[in-house]
Amino acid sequence: MNFGEYLVDLAKIFVSSSIINNIVLIQFLGLCSYIGLSDSMSSSIGMSFAVIFVTVCSSILAWVIDHWILIPSNLQSVLQITSFILVIGSFVGLVQIYLRKTSPNLHKAMGIYLPLIATNCLILGVTFINSMNNYDLVQSIVEAIGASLGYAIALLLLVGIRERLRDSDVPTFFKGKAIAFMVSAIMALAFLGFQGMIR
Amino acid sequence: MKEIIISVATLGGFGALFGLLLGIFNERFKVEENPLIKQIYDALPHSDCGACGYPGCFACAEAIAVREAPIDACSVGRQETAKKVQEILDKFEEENSNNN
Structure with missing residues (x-):
């Protein structure tokens, strides 16, 4: 494969991971923070940046661990989950300490969802997608950026819709999170329209 | 092996x-934290049950320290915890009035 084809391949991975196989709306990963944080704009922007940082850093390190230690020693099936979670948890710890110092209000607004990035299936999912598709380091980074940007897109779309829903006349049964789930289902249907763009 | x-x-x-x-x-x-929060946190039962409506005992201690929650917010600790928290708050207020 020459360099041009490789770049096209990277672009395909990026578009596929951010829009076509959107991590939230098509693969249904990372839904807890997606629903939980989508009622305020500032905290969801902060969350998006936190997720992008953690996903990219941990997928780099997870690739290194996977390819330099686990595959040569044939321990991939045993140690993969444990070592990936260790890496992700550590980066989440870093983000948490940093946010507590630099913007305490954002730290407070994100509340329990910030430490919960550690168990957010999105990030573990991205590291597993990288591992399953045998991506090299650059491809893994592109996949991680694409997937976390896809999360940010889905989250910010839902925040915009929920801010308008707050002022509209929603039936009493559906107020709050119930209508958010319905809206996400419709958004997922809309995103299904991108299927088949790249094969 | x-x-x-x-x-x-x-x-x-x-x-x-x-x-x-x-x-x-x-x-x-x-981060420099309010020493009052730490004292109240030590008095709470540390079970992180969330019955008070806050995510964990530390968040509850923060709320009590800024008088957002009542001193008997913790339903697990009952009267004993409330008494301890009251003592801490009284002591804190006394020190503050002495300083001013």
Whole structure:
């Protein structure tokens, strides 16, 4: 494969991971923070940046661990989950300490969802997608950026819709999170329209 | 046997590395906290049950410290905890009035 084809391949991975196989709306990963944080704009922007940082850093390190230690020693099936979670948890710890110092209000607004990035299936999912598709380091980074940007897109779309829903006349049964789930289902249907763009 | 050694070395090594990194980071980005919160937190039962409506005992202690929650917010600790919290708050207020 020459360099041009490789770049096209990277672009395909990026578009596929951010829009076509959107991590939230098509693969249904990372839904807890997606629903939980989508009622305020500032905290969801902060969350998006936190997720992008953690996903990219941990997928780099997870690739290194996977390819330099686990595959040569044939321990991939045993140690993969444990070592990936260790890496992700550590980066989440870093983000948490940093946010507590630099913007305490954002730290407070994100509340329990910030430490919960550690168990957010999105990030573990991205590291597993990288591992399953045998991506090299650059491809893994592109996949991680694409997937976390896809999360940010889905989250910010839902925040915009929920801010308008707050002022509209929603039936009493559906107020709050119930209508958010319905809206996400419709958004997922809309995103299904991108299927088949790249094969 | 080889696998076990590799597993232990990998996870132990990375664990130690990240622990060190987080420790250094924590020292560099230290936040000065209200000492009152710490005192109230010590008086609470540390069960993190969430019955008070706050995510964990620390958040509850913060709310009590700014008088957002009542002193008997913790339903697990009952009267004893409320009494202890009351004592801490009284002491704190006394010190403050002496300083002013």
